[in-house]
Structure formats: C-alpha cells, structure tokens
Amino acid sequence: MIQCPMPRTILIADDDPHIRQLLAFALAKAGLDTIEAEDGEAALAAVESHAPDLVVLDINMPRMDGIETCRRLRARSDLPILFLSSRDDELDRVLGIELGADDYVTKPFSPREVVARVMAILRRTAGRPPAVADAAPPLRHGRLHLDPDGWQASWADQPVPLTATEFGILRTLVTMPSKVFSRDALIDRLHGPGFAITDRTIDSHVRNLRAKFAAVGAQDVIETRAGIGYRLGVCGAR
Structure with missing residues (x-):
C-alpha cells in the first residue's frame, strides 16, 4: 500500500461506526492520522478544532447530510473533500462534485480504493516535491x-x-x-x-x-x- 510521505490528518465523517473504523484502519496503514465525526454538525466542529487536510464525507447522514456539510465547508474554505455515497443515482454524485467535492466513491467500496483516492487528492493539493530546489515558474x-x-x-x-x-x-x-x-x-x-x-x-x-x-x-x-x-x-x- 502507498505510504504518505508527510503527516496528514483525515477527517472521516460517517454515521456508521463500522465504516469509520474500517477507513481509519486502512488510512492508518497508509501513514495517515484520522479523526472521526458521526454527522455533519460534528464534522464542521472537527474541522474548526482539528484543521484536517482532507474530509471523507458521507452524503447520507442524520442531523446534517453531506451535501449541506459540503456546502458550508465550501462557503469558507477549499478543504479537499471526498464524498462517500450510498446512492446509486449519478445525479446525486454529480451534484456533490458541483458543490465543490474533489472526488467521490460509491458504497460498497474497497478501503484500498478510498485510500488511493485520498492519496491522489493529497498529492494534487500538496504537489509533488520538485526534482531540484528551483521553484516551479508561474x-x-x-x-x-x-x-x-x-x-x-x-x-x-x-x-x-x-x-x-x-x-x-x-x-x-x-x-x-x-x-x-x-x-x-x-x-x-x-x-x-x-x-x-x-x-x-x-x-x-x-x-x-x-x-x-x-x-x-x-x-x-x-x-x-x-x-x-x-x-x-x-x-x-x-
């Protein structure tokens, strides 16, 4: 499994504790730190208190669903977001992307796929270290x-x-x-x-x-x- 070369913290927001545990284990094996939230309101609070590098966000959650959580996050930051969707309707998934999510995975999913997509988003966010010390030109x-x-x-x-x-x-x-x-x-x-x-x-x-x-x-x-x-x-x- 690909290892993350730098410390990164991932917020897992899902109302299913089994899914949170499964993803936390897979992400930890890839060298990533994790924190958890059981709904959208808890996810927003965790973003404020822990400043994670990426949010894995379930769409279908109680109290505040992932769509509304994403909308509120996008109103104040460009924090990377990976949607988890149990809905098989492509329109729901595209709606999530249009709100500003970076990618999505449909349940049931492979934890390895989630890790791979998380790592891809983190690479795009941080950029790959240059081969030489020179900065990339504008x-x-x-x-x-x-x-x-x-x-x-x-x-x-x-x-x-x-x-x-x-x-x-x-x-x-x-x-x-x-x-x-x-x-x-x-x-x-x-x-x-x-x-x-x-x-x-x-x-x-x-x-x-x-x-x-x-x-x-x-x-x-x-x-x-x-x-x-x-x-x-x-x-x-x-």
Missing part, C-alpha cells in the same frame, strides 16, 4: 495567472479560490494552451491511467471553474470543442 495566459507551487489562481490580479481538482484541470490546460484535451485525457492527467471516474464529473468541475471565473469578469477561460473535449480559452488576450 504560468500565465492573457489575464490568467497560476502559481503552481502555491496552488493559487488569479484573474487580472484578483484571486480565484479553486479546489485541488479544479486547479489541476486548469494547470493542465494552461501548460498546453493550443491542445484540446478529451475528458479521458484530463482524467489521466489528474488521476493516472485507469482511474474510474465519469466524464460528467469532469464536466461538473469545468462548470465550477467557469462560474468562479465569471464571478470576477472572465468569460473566456475554457473553450468547449463539441464531441472532443476542452482547451484553454483566450483568457482576455484579444
């Missing part, structure tokens, strides 16, 4: 500016807060601005070949990106090529 295209080391995005000097997955998609497009990426190609760049995720999840992240940049006056960040995929837009450089 990426610019028109009015768009990305800081790969700081995982920061801005438009005409206005910060645009992005989740790790959203930043990863945008960085992929910026590094090859003339290339049209299929949805499968974007999934491979973000997660590696063979990672099971739907095309609609990528579409949801792109909608989120467009909405966030539209809020600061950017309407041309990402272009859709019908039947093919996405590429970087002109980003105000007309």
Whole structure:
C-alpha cells in the first residue's frame, strides 16, 4: 500500500461506526492520522478544532447530510473533500462534485480504493516535491495567472479560490494552451491511467471553474470543442 510521505490528518465523517473504523484502519496503514465525526454538525466542529487536510464525507447522514456539510465547508474554505455515497443515482454524485467535492466513491467500496483516492487528492493539493530546489515558474495566459507551487489562481490580479481538482484541470490546460484535451485525457492527467471516474464529473468541475471565473469578469477561460473535449480559452488576450 502507498505510504504518505508527510503527516496528514483525515477527517472521516460517517454515521456508521463500522465504516469509520474500517477507513481509519486502512488510512492508518497508509501513514495517515484520522479523526472521526458521526454527522455533519460534528464534522464542521472537527474541522474548526482539528484543521484536517482532507474530509471523507458521507452524503447520507442524520442531523446534517453531506451535501449541506459540503456546502458550508465550501462557503469558507477549499478543504479537499471526498464524498462517500450510498446512492446509486449519478445525479446525486454529480451534484456533490458541483458543490465543490474533489472526488467521490460509491458504497460498497474497497478501503484500498478510498485510500488511493485520498492519496491522489493529497498529492494534487500538496504537489509533488520538485526534482531540484528551483521553484516551479508561474504560468500565465492573457489575464490568467497560476502559481503552481502555491496552488493559487488569479484573474487580472484578483484571486480565484479553486479546489485541488479544479486547479489541476486548469494547470493542465494552461501548460498546453493550443491542445484540446478529451475528458479521458484530463482524467489521466489528474488521476493516472485507469482511474474510474465519469466524464460528467469532469464536466461538473469545468462548470465550477467557469462560474468562479465569471464571478470576477472572465468569460473566456475554457473553450468547449463539441464531441472532443476542452482547451484553454483566450483568457482576455484579444
């Protein structure tokens, strides 16, 4: 099993104590610290008191479900979120992604799969250590500016807060601005070949990106090529 090279704390929010115990054991074997919450309200309190690096969040919980918990977390932070869903309806899962979750796993799940997805999100959040000490150069295209080391995005000097997955998609497009990426190609760049995720999840992240940049006056960040995929837009450089 892949080991986490740096200390990380994962919050497991699920009303089923068996699932919490199962995931805590699997994540601990991967070198990750864990804390637990039995519902959405407890999860919000745990985020405030423990500042975890990622939340594994069940959708169907009492008192406050995972959808509302995710909405409240996203209103105040870009903390990475991995949804657990017992619902087999893809619309529920896509809704979670549109709210700002980074990924999802459907129950019943393999603990190894959850660990693998948690590690992938953490890698995207922290970035891989560079081979040399030099900092990664900033990426610019028109009015768009990305800081790969700081995982920061801005438009005409206005910060645009992005989740790790959203930043990863945008960085992929910026590094090859003339290339049209299929949805499968974007999934491979973000997660590696063979990672099971739907095309609609990528579409949801792109909608989120467009909405966030539209809020600061950017309407041309990402272009859709019908039947093919996405590429970087002109980003105000007309």
